[in-house]
Amino acid sequence: MPMSSAPIQVYVPNLKKRTDRKASILAQYAGREEFELHIVPAIEHKHGAWGLWKTFYQIVSMEFQKGSPYFIFCEDDHQFTSEYTPDVLFTNIHRADALGADLLSGGMSWMDKPIQVSDKLFWVNAFNGMQFTVVFKRFYASILSCTTEEGHVTDSFLSRLSDNIFVIYPYISTQADFGYSDATSANNQKGRVPSLFINTLKQLQWHNKVRQFYQHPRFENLPSLESPEDIALPTYIINLPNRTDRKRHIELQFAEHEEFDLHFVNACSHSRRNVGLWQSICKIVKKADMDGEDVILICEDDHTFTPNYNRYLFLKQVWEAGLMGTDMLSGGIGGFGYLAPVRNGLFWVDWLWCTQFIVIYRRAFSKILNAEFNDTDVADEFLSRILTNKLITLPFISIQRDFGYSDVTIANNRKGEITRYFEKSKEKADDYLRVIKKYGIMKHEFTLRDENIASILSGMPIKALHLGCGENILRGWLNTDLHTHGPVSYLDASEPFPLEKNTLDYIFSEHMFEHLSYESGVSMLKECYRTLKPGGVLRLTMPRLDFLIKLYNEPYKEIHQQYALWSLQQFSPRMYADFIQKHEDLPMALVINNFMHLWGHQMIYDYSSLHRMLENAGFNNIKECLMGVSEYPYLQRLEHHGYVIPKWANELESMTIEAVKENINGV
Numbered sequence: 001m002p003m004s005s006a007p008i009q010v011y012v013p014n015l016k017k018r019t020d021r022k023a024s025i026l027a028q029y030a031g032r033e034e035f036e037l038h039i040v041p042a043i044e045h046k047h048g049a050w051g052l053w054k055t056f057y058q059i060v061s062m063e064f065q066k067g068s069p070y071f072i073f074c075e076d077d078h079q080f081t082s083e084y085t086p087d088v089l090f091t092n093i094h095r096a097d098a099l100g101a102d103l104l105s106g107g108m109s110w111m112d113k114p115i116q117v118s119d120k121l122f123w124v125n126a127f128n129g130m131q132f133t134v135v136f137k138r139f140y141a142s143i144l145s146c147t148t149e150e151g152h153v154t155d156s157f158l159s160r161l162s163d164n165i166f167v168i169y170p171y172i173s174t175q176a177d178f179g180y181s182d183a184t185s186a187n188n189q190k191g192r193v194p195s196l197f198i199n200t201l202k203q204l205q206w207h208n209k210v211r212q213f214y215q216h217p218r219f220e221n222l223p224s225l226e227s228p229e230d231i232a233l234p235t236y237i238i239n240l241p242n243r244t245d246r247k248r249h250i251e252l253q254f255a256e257h258e259e260f261d262l263h264f265v266n267a268c269s270h271s272r273r274n275v276g277l278w279q280s281i282c283k284i285v286k287k288a289d290m291d292g293e294d295v296i297l298i299c300e301d302d303h304t305f306t307p308n309y310n311r312y313l314f315l316k317q318v319w320e321a322g323l324m325g326t327d328m329l330s331g332g333i334g335g336f337g338y339l340a341p342v343r344n345g346l347f348w349v350d351w352l353w354c355t356q357f358i359v360i361y362r363r364a365f366s367k368i369l370n371a372e373f374n375d376t377d378v379a380d381e382f383l384s385r386i387l388t389n390k391l392i393t394l395p396f397i398s399i400q401r402d403f404g405y406s407d408v409t410i411a412n413n414r415k416g417e418i419t420r421y422f423e424k425s426k427e428k429a430d431d432y433l434r435v436i437k438k439y440g441i442m443k444h445e446f447t448l449r450d451e452n453i454a455s456i457l458s459g460m461p462i463k464a465l466h467l468g469c470g471e472n473i474l475r476g477w478l479n480t481d482l483h484t485h486g487p488v489s490y491l492d493a494s495e496p497f498p499l500e501k502n503t504l505d506y507i508f509s510e511h512m513f514e515h516l517s518y519e520s521g522v523s524m525l526k527e528c529y530r531t532l533k534p535g536g537v538l539r540l541t542m543p544r545l546d547f548l549i550k551l552y553n554e555p556y557k558e559i560h561q562q563y564a565l566w567s568l569q570q571f572s573p574r575m576y577a578d579f580i581q582k583h584e585d586l587p588m589a590l591v592i593n594n595f596m597h598l599w600g601h602q603m604i605y606d607y608s609s610l611h612r613m614l615e616n617a618g619f620n621n622i623k624e625c626l627m628g629v630s631e632y633p634y635l636q637r638l639e640h641h642g643y644v645i646p647k648w649a650n651e652l653e654s655m656t657i658e659a660v661k662e663n664i665n666g667v
Contacts, residue, residue: 009063009071010035012078013042013055021076024176028079034086035072052130053152057143064140070097071135077176078131081107084172088120092168093134095121099439102139102162106132106173109196112159113431114167116207116340117439122167125431126159129197132173139164169204171197203338210340210348214324219343225319228312232261233359235297236284238277240267246301249401253304259311260297278379281355282369289365295322300356302400306332307483309397310490317346317393318359327364327387331357332396334421339392339432341442346391347432351384353421357398358383394429396422434519437494453478453489453498462634463504465531467493467524468512472640477508494520499531506634507532510541511641511654514601521603525617532661538619539635541627544655545606548592555588563649564591571598595653610657619659627651630658 010029014022022039029037043054056073063071070093084106095118096104105127113125135143142161146152159165174197235254239247247264254260265284270276281298288296295318314331320343321329329346335353342348360368364387371386384390402418436442456478457463466472469479469488480491491497493509494516507528513521528538551560564586568576575590596604605613607624614622627650628637635658642650 007034007036009038009068010074011038011040011059011071012074012076013040013052013059014076015042015044018076021178025074025076025078032086034089049153053154053157056130056154057146060135060140060143063135063137064144067137069137073130073133073135075131075175077178078106078173079176081171081174083170088168088172092120092166096134096166097136099166100138100164101134101136101166102142102164103136103158103166104134105129105165105167106134107171107175107197108167108200109175109193110200111167111203113428113435114204114207114338115432115435115439115441116169116204116211117166117441119208120169122169122204122207123435123439124165124167125163125435126156127165127167128155129175130155131175167204169208171201206350207338207340210342214342214348219324222320222323225316228259228315231259231315233259233295233297233315233318234263234288234293235260235299236263236265236288237299237301238265238267238280238284239301240269243301246403250299250301250303257311259315272375274378275373275375277355278373278377278382281379285360285365285368288360289362289369294362296360298355298358298360300400302403303356304399304401306396306399308395310482312490313345314393314397317344320344321346321359321391322361325363325389326361326391327367327389328361328383328391329359330354330390330392331359331398332400332422333392334400334418334425336392336425336428339394339429341432341436342391343442345393345395345442347394349390349392351381352390352392353380353425354400355380355383356400394433396426396429434517437523438519453480453491454500454503456489457499457503462506463533464506464508464634465497465504467491467507467509468515470512470640472510474508474638476634493524493527495523497527497531501530502533504532505536506632507536507538508635508638509539510639511543513540513542514604515599517602522613522617525613525619529618529661534661536661537632537635538614538659538661539625539630539638539656540610540658541639541641541654541656542610543595543601543604543653545604545609547653548595548604552588552592556585559652560588561585563652564588566646566649567591567594607655607657614657614659618661620662621658621660623658625656625658627654627656632658 012025014025025039026037029035040055040059043051043058052075059071059073089106093104099117099121108124108127108129110128111122111124111126114122115124116122139162143158146157146161175193177193237250239250254262265280268276268279268283270279277300284296284298309331318329324342330352333349333352333354337350339347339349367386368383371382373382399422400418457465460476460478462476464474464477466474466477466479469477469481473479473487478489479487480489480493482490482492493512513524516524525538532538551563554560555564565576568579568586568590572590572594575594576586579586579590595601611622627639627642630636639650639654639656641654644650
């Protein structure tokens with residue numbers, strides 16, 4: 001890419017007494033015509049980090065007034081690495097700008113949740129190291145809107161302020177070690193700063209190595225899984241005979257799951273429970289090896305399927321992971337360090353906790369059986385050390401039920417501890433998924449059942465798609481859901497639909513949209529617009545925010561107290577019992593909190609906000625409708641939620657909106 005005709009403005013804060021640093025930075029930029037260097041008098045403060053922020057703030061203010069597209073903020077201890085070239089810098093500036101970057105770093109001493117978006121670019125959640133940072137115009141106003149009161153540490157504060165931070169890989173910038181630091185006294189130790197950069201770069205090298213391995217051309221066109229309905233995966237369930245409660249639990253989990261060939265295995269007893277678990281795993285692997293199995297599932301009796309489990313997708317993931325040389329595939333984990341996207345909901349992890357649902361491949365059998373397990377080792381951590389190619393499924397399809405005692409460590413006996421592990425792990429994984437979806441990083445092929453969607457629609461005279469159908473099976477519609485049963489096909493409404501554009505006549509969804517994050521909701525509306533024919537209609541029914549506001553502002557209305565009484569009796573008997581005894585009106589705060597959180601709701605919209613989202617997606621002729629009523633005969637009497645909850649309650653809390661993808665000629 002040709003270099004910009006105008007040099008990049010570079011600002012380097014420098015304290016007058018730091019002549020060694022000034023000489024160093026001048027030498028770094030000597031002869032580099034792509035830059036126009038400005039040595040700026042640094043604002044001195046007893047807290048060096050605060051002085052740096054105030055200096056940075058002044059520079060941003062100046063560039064804001066100029067209206068520059070971007071500039072470089074450079075500390076006087078910056079030095080270029082051997083990877084630097086003008087072409088590398090300008091290419092990545094353009095790439096980052098196209099991705100909506102606020103900041104682009106040449107190198108970082110620490111980072112959180114790096115995700116590789118291209119061969120030479122990583123997104124990061126947070127970072128340390130401002131020694132060479134491109135600041136883009138779109139970020140100026142956000143920075144200047146912040147207070148200049150004492151306390152900000154520049155890199156940490158900018159990390160909280162922006163969700164669009166990138167770093168160039170390999171680093172083109174690092175810090176010269178002068179033996180003292182303006183950021184923290186901890187960095188005054190000679191050699192500490194270079195070691196931070198080296199260790200952080202190693203993390204990115206691992207990510208890049210994983211990316212290169214799994215994106216190798218040999219994995220580009222993997223053979224398809226044939227006849228998944230005939231597969232019964234050998235499944236070994238570890239259970240102690242006296243654990244009858246756990247056995248009942250696990251039997252219920254696998255009821256009607258014909259894709260698993262169940263074998264109950266008596267757990268090995270040992271004074272150290274961690275050793276007993278490892279011996280049980282080895283016992284199973286040894287038997288599978290002798291039986292000539294190529295792949296097995298080992299399942300602890302506290303495993304619980306999440307709503308994300310889908311038979312066809314899971315079997316496809318097991319198949320593809322095996323073809324890509326995987327040692328172990330986990331359905332859900334209680335902890336990990338870093339992850340990297342592979343394909344189709346499969347992710348590589350550096351380490352993992354929890355072994356309640358793990359697929360083990362033959363290539364790992366000998367590694368497990370020949371490993372030297374010590375009394376102080378723990379099974380999940382030990383597997384992480386001895387197995388290199390570890391994949392997990394996201395979203396999690398398995399978590400552990402908390403029985404209040406653990407076979408791993410005494411610390412896990414605290415009630416709720418296991419649940420907290422999984423919740424924190426899910427929260428961390430969701431951060432990754434959000435970014436991966438945002439930038440379209442993961443290659444995603446649709447599940448085997450997805451692939452049938454287009455063919456099913458082709459045989460339908462009216463192409464009508466029902467999203468998130470649940471138990472409401474509509475005749476004459478293609479009924480889809482995350483959880484398949486009977487005539488229901490699998491479709492994740494937050495992912496791209498497996499359909500060509502201009503395919504559908506109608507799309508309908510009832511009480512599903514509120515379970516999506518805002519980002520996933522925007523994605524769904526765009527996909528609805530893309531796949532509808534010109535003149536096609538989208539009909540959405542969902543809870544309405546203004547109902548909750550009225551509920552709170554007018555708590556004494558008879559209909560609102562009736563709703564509160566029904567809601568708390570039905571869904572929160574403890575709350576109901578605590579408050580009904582006082583013979584006073586029920587507090588609406590309880591009802592509203594339940595409404596927002598109890599059923600997995602992520603976003604509750606009002607008509608105005610949803611109207612704007614539909615407009616942004618491209619829709620026209622947007623209007624609110626009565627329940628079950630439509631000017632389009634095919635969209636009449638579709639709603640079913642009034643049979644799940646009382647009709648009067650459903651009408652009180654719900655709104656229905658229709659939107660049209662207008663014909664090209666506007667009619």
